[in-house]
Amino acid sequence: MQPSKISKLEEKALKLLLKYGDKGLLQSELWHKLGVTSRDGSRIAIKLEKRGLIKRVKEFANDRWTRRLVPLVKPFDVSVLKGSPCPSCIYNNNCGADQTYSPTNCVLIENWLLSESLDQSKIVQINVKDQRS
Numbered sequence: 281m282q283p284s285k286i287s288k289l290e291e292k293a294l295k296l297l298l299k300y301g302d303k304g305l306l307q308s309e310l311w312h313k314l315g316v317t318s319r320d321g322s323r324i325a326i327k328l329e330k331r332g333l334i335k336r337v338k339e340f341a342n343d344r345w346t347r348r349l350v351p352l353v354k355p356f357d358v359s360v361l362k363g364s365p366c367p368s369c370i371y372n373n374n375c376g377a378d379q380t381y382s383p384t385n386c387v388l389i390e391n392w393l394l395s396e397s398l399d400q401s402k403i404v405q406i407n408v409k410d411q412r413s
């Protein structure tokens with residue numbers, strides 16, 4: 281059985297929670313920001329928890345027990361892909377799992393990763409140098 285797709289509202293809820301990071305949000309605060317009822321909001325939170333995207337932590341706030349919703353995923357930082365050869369690659373449309381070309385055996389991506397790791401080691405060397413002087 282295929283897992284059901286994430287709904288627009290669930291996606292919006294998760295994006296909002298990601299803004300608050302490890303601190304998360306009280307569920308009532310999230311319902312307010314989403315403009316949904318507590319009943320609909322609870323359904324969204326339970327679905328996101330079942331998918332392993334958030335955790336619902338019991339908390340005493342505003343004189344009653346409630347739940348704090350904390351994201352278990354981190355936003356993807358696309359800046360790490362800066363300089364990757366893939367966006368301008370002529371094989372891009374035929375590249376992927378079970379395709380003619382694959383990142384697992386691509387020389388271009390290997391060279392790019394190697395140059396990135398060399399740059400990182402330069403940064404580490406510079407930082408170590410700075411600390412010694």
Ligand code: SF4
Binds near residue numbers: 365381
């Ligand atoms: S992995 Fe290699 S072949 Fe595939 S799109 Fe990127 S550069 Fe092109």
